[in-house]
Amino acid sequence: MERSLRTSDGESEIELSSKKKRVLATGKRKTSKARVVVSEGKGRIRVNSVPIHLIEPFLVREKIIEPFMLATDYKDKVDISIKTNGGGVIGQAEAARMGIAQGLVKFTRSKRLRNKYIEYDRTMLAGDARRKESKKFGGPGARRRKQKSYR
Numbered sequence: 001m002e003r004s005l006r007t008s009d010g011e012s013e014i015e016l017s018s019k020k021k022r023v024l025a026t027g028k029r030k031t032s033k034a035r036v037v038v039s040e041g042k043g044r045i046r047v048n049s050v051p052i053h054l055i056e057p058f059l060v061r062e063k064i065i066e067p068f069m070l071a072t073d074y075k076d077k078v079d080i081s082i083k084t085n086g087g088g089v090i091g092q093a094e095a096a097r098m099g100i101a102q103g104l105v106k107f108t109r110s111k112r113l114r115n116k117y118i119e120y121d122r123t124m125l126a127g128d129a130r131r132k133e134s135k136k137f138g139g140p141g142a143r144r145r146k147q148k149s150y151r
Helices: 058-070 089-108 111-120
Strands: 002-006 013-017 022-029 032-040 045-047 078-085
Touching: 022 089, 032 089, 045 058, 058 089, 058 111, 078 089, 089 111
Parallel strands: 045 078
Antiparallel strands: 002 013, 022 032, 032 078
């Protein structure tokens, strides 16, 4: 999408290129957070500036690209950049997965894609509210207590 501006003399033109369409989305899982930028492109995915095919272990990579695989119509039309922090490897992968799904729905504004994600797995768009229970007195954790001895 390029626009041209004409100066007052009407002869010379200045070419201006408009910015690419970009959408920002976030995903959260446990204590992990992922910021996802979906922009027009060729189908590249980067996680913390690393191409997706270099991400190990395999299960994490598959979890991250899962929403991308369901959106087959938009596979080669968008680039996805993900920045994750906090939590563990799987938590970060699931946060990134949620962010990608939300970002693609925002980018495409497609109700069909949204319904496809919800039908496949609701946690792609809606977060999991479960959190760690807080520690209480009298023991090392939330529920465990010191062992009682009767003798």
